[in-house]
Structures are given as C-alpha cells and as structure tokens.
Amino acid sequence: MSAGHSHHHPHGHPHPKQPDIEDQPFEYYQVMAEAVGELLIEKGVFSAAELRKTIESIDTRSPADGARVVARAWADPAFKARLLEDANAAAGELGIDAGAIPIRVVENTAGVHNVICCTLCSCYPRLLLGLPPDWYKARAFRSRVVREPRAVLAEFGTIIPDDVEVRVHDSTADLRYMVLPCRPEGTDALGEPELAALVTRDCMIGTAVPEA
Amino acid sequence: MSRVFEPGDRVRVRKAFPPGHVRTPFYVRGREGVVESVAGRFGDPEELAYGRDGLPKKTLYRVRFRQAELWPDYTGPAADSLVVDLYDHWLDGLEQQA
Amino acid sequence: MQRHHDMGGLEAGPVERAEHDHAPWEKRVDAILRLLTDKSRRVMTVDELRRNIEELGPGAYDEMSYYQRWMASIGNNLLEKGVIGVDELGRRMAEVEARWQAARGA
Numbered sequence: 024m025s026a027g028h029s030h031h032h033p034h035g036h037p038h039p040k041q042p043d044i045e046d047q048p049f050e051y052y053q054v055m056a057e058a059v060g061e062l063l064i065e066k067g068v069f070s071a072a073e074l075r076k077t078i079e080s081i082d083t084r085s086p087a088d089g090a091r092v093v094a095r096a097w098a099d100p101a102f103k104a105r106l107l108e109d110a111n112a113a114a115g116e117l118g119i120d121a122g123a124i125p126i127r128v129v130e131n132t133a134g135v136h137n138v139i140c141c142t143l144c145s146c147y148p149r150l151l152l153g154l155p156p157d158w159y160k161a162r163a164f165r166s167r168v169v170r171e172p173r174a175v176l177a178e179f180g181t182i183i184p185d186d187v188e189v190r191v192h193d194s195t196a197d198l199r200y201m202v203l204p205c206r207p208e209g210t211d212a213l214g215e216p217e218l219a220a221l222v223t224r225d226c227m228i229g230t231a232v233p234e235a
Numbered sequence: 236m237s238r239v240f241e242p243g244d245r246v247r248v249r250k251a252f253p254p255g256h257v258r259t260p261f262y263v264r265g266r267e268g269v270v271e272s273v274a275g276r277f278g279d280p281e282e283l284a285y286g287r288d289g290l291p292k293k294t295l296y297r298v299r300f301r302q303a304e305l306w307p308d309y310t311g312p313a314a315d316s317l318v319v320d321l322y323d324h325w326l327d328g329l330e331q332q333a
Numbered sequence: 334m335q336r337h338h339d340m341g342g343l344e345a346g347p348v349e350r351a352e353h354d355h356a357p358w359e360k361r362v363d364a365i366l367r368l369l370t371d372k373s374r375r376v377m378t379v380d381e382l383r384r385n386i387e388e389l390g391p392g393a394y395d396e397m398s399y400y401q402r403w404m405a406s407i408g409n410n411l412l413e414k415g416v417i418g419v420d421e422l423g424r425r426m427a428e429v430e431a432r433w434q435a436a437r438g439a
Contacts, residue, residue, distance in 0.1 A: 142341030196320035283380035
C-alpha cells in the first residue's frame with residue numbers, strides 16, 4: 024500500500040521525533056478513531072477495558088502461532104489429519120483461539136504448491152498469523168497473484184518447478200486460508216520449537232518455502 | 236431456490252453484473268470450473284452488507300478453475316489452478332446451460 | 334462493470350514489499366471493528382464494513398491508507414445505523430483535535 028499510505032511519514036525508517044504527531048496537522052481519520060472510540064464507550068457499546076483488551080489481543084497474535092501449528096503438524100501425523108479437517112479445533116489443542124471464522128489449511132505436497140490471497144479486500148487468517156503485511160493488502164499482489172502467480176512468487180525469490188501445480192486460493196467469502204508448507208529435508212532430528220523457527224509468515228501465505 | 240452440487244460437478248459461474256456488494260470476483264464470472272468441496276452454509280453477504288439478517292443461508296462451494304480457462308494468455312503449466320469460494324446462487328450446473 | 338475494489342487479474346506493478354509497523358491508532362480502528370462485529374454485539378457486520386469501503390469510490394485505494402478506509406467505513410455505518418449522530422461526531426472530533434493541539438503545545 025505504499026502509494027496509499029497517506030498518513031504523514033514515510034515508512035521503513037525509525038523516526039524518533041514522531042513527526043506525524045509533533046509537526047503535522049492531525050490526521051482526519053486518526054481523530055475520528057479517537058472520537059468514535061470515546062463515544063462508543065460512553066454509550067456503553069463496549070467498555071474502555073474491552074477496547075484495551077482487544078488491542079492487546081491484536082498485539083499478542085503473530086506468525087509464531089501459525090508456526091507452532093505447522094511444526095506440530097510436521098511432527099504428529101494424527102494432528103495433521105485433524106488440522107486439515109478442522110483447523111480451528113486443532114489450533115485450540117495448542118491453546119490458540121482461532122476464532123469463529125473457519126480456517127481451511129491447505130497442504131503443500133510434492134505435486135502442489137498453494138498460495139493464498141484476497142482479491143476483493145484483505146481476508147487473512149489473522150488469529151493464526153497476526154495482522155497481514157502491507158503488500159498482502161495492496162493493489163499489486165491482489166491484482167497479479169491470481170493471474171501470474173509464478174511471476175509474483177519469483178519476486179519473493181520463490182521459484183516453483185513446472186512439474187508442481189501452483190494453486191491459488193482467493194479468500195472471497197466465509198473461509199480463511201493458511202498454507203501448511205512442506206517439511207524441509209534434513210530436519211528429522213529437530214524438535215518442534217526448532218521446526219517452528221523454520222516457518223516464516225510468508226511460508227504460511229505461500230509466497231515462500233521453508234528452508235532448513 | 237438453492238442449487239445442490241457435489242464435489243466433482245462441473246459448474247459455470249453466472250455472467251452477471253448486479254449493482255451493489257457481491258463476493259464473486261469479476262474474473263470468474265462466466266467461467267467454468269469444478270466443485271472441489273462444499274464449505275458449508277453461511278449468511279448471504281449480499282444481504283448482510285445492507286444491515287439485513289442474511290437469511291436464508293446460502294451454500295458456499297469451493298470451486299476450482301484451471302488457470303488456462305481463466306486467462307487465455309496464461310503461460311504457466313496446464314495443471315496450475317485457482318480455487319474461489321462461491322455462493323450457490325452464482326453457480327449453474329453445466330447441463331442446465333446446454 | 335468491474336468495480337474498483339474487484340481487482341483480481343488487472344495489470345499492476347511489482348509487489349512493493351516494504352512493511353510498516355502498525356501505529357496505535359490503526360490497532361484502535363481494528364479493535365473497534367472487532368468489538369462492533371463481535372457475536373455478542375453485532376452492531377455491524379464485516380459485510381457492511383466491506384460495502385461501505387467499496388462505496389468510498391474509485392479513488393479510495395490510491396488516496397487512502399488501509400485503516401483510513403476502515404475508519405471511514407465504520408464511521409459511515411455508525412451514522413447510518415443511528416448509533417452516533419453527525420453533529421455529535423463532528424463536535425467530538427473537534428474536541429479531540431483541540432485536546433491534542435493543547436497537549437502538543439504543553
């Protein structure tokens with residue numbers, strides 16, 4: 024969303040003075056967010072504590088959750104079977120609340136490489152991976168990944184051989200998707216925490232593959 | 236009326252362009268695919284989007300398309316595919332179209 | 334008609350992979366939406382969020398950031414439903430801005 028990020032600082036470098044707060048006019052929608060939150064609290068739609076708790080819970084979710092799920096699936100075939108059947112319940116076994124929206128885990132195999140997207144908005148398995156990266160929500164990825172997935176993956180440095188089917192999942196409706204990547208060769212001796220460390224966010228979107 | 240499809244059924248997405256909020260991407264409208272699985276029954280987003288209750292629920296299908304069917308200029312391998320989740324009222328069985 | 338948000342298959346440039354950390358206000362917007370759509374409240378639906386983002390028009394994706402679009406849509410939904418009034422919201426936004434201005438000067 025580089026072009027779309029019109030709040031007032033360029034991203035990608037630290038800005039100790041927070042120039043957007045100290046030097047610029049207050050951003051309209053930022054002011055609206057403050058005002059709407061205050062009014063909804065005063066009207067009893069939710070409490071200040073509920074708002075604070077929800078913000079905190081957003082902060083606790085990260086790709087580490089998804090990586091734990093993947094590592095368990097690699098280590099335990101019975102868990103993997105349950106994960107592919109009902110990902111929300113399987114995540115619950117690991118103490119991860121995956122929420123009410125059904126998550127469908129799609130498995131990479133020797134013959135199929137999956138990649139997820141949402142061309143209509145930005146549907147994403149937030150409760151397993153945290154908030155989506157900017158590029159996932161931006162025009163270039165959303166427009167191109169359904170039409171030229173191999174070219175898009177190549178921009179991420181991911182080359183899928185021609186004898187492997189690339190399967191794109193466009194999350195248009197009431198499911199969210201997450202990719203279960205292939206376990207890398209040479210990882211037989213690793214325990215689950217070490218396996219989880221190999222699983223990056225992009226591996227679970229499908230724009231990368233894990234490497235040992 | 237809700238149509239009932241089984242995995243493996245060939246379907247065609249309706250080539251329709253209603254105004255308002257829909258969840259069927261433009262690029263699959265009028266295209267043929269195969270029902271991969273039945274995802275379940277869900278509130279109708281075309282109703283929910285306008286503050287109504289979304290009932291009756293719609294059946295949601297995961298429909299797989301060959302990339303070469305979607306994009307005539309697709310340059311990747313013939314096996315490459317794409318799966319989209321589509322509600323029943325957007326799908327016609329291919330024999331119904333014949 | 335291909336609507337502006339329905340962009341699958343359109344021409345576009347390379348994927349810009351730079352990422353930014355979410356600002357506190359962006360998380361606030363995300364949290365407000367989660368609470369409003371929560372099963373126990375159902376003040377609005379995610380479908381309504383999407384519909385009003387789409388209604389922002391063709392410029393929205395190029396002129397507004399992601400959470401600006403969310404906030405604009407949430408605001409419009411709350412106004413439509415009468416949860417918040419136009420005058421009430423306008424006055425509160427002016428108060429917030431004045432308060433922040435005063436804090437900046439302090």
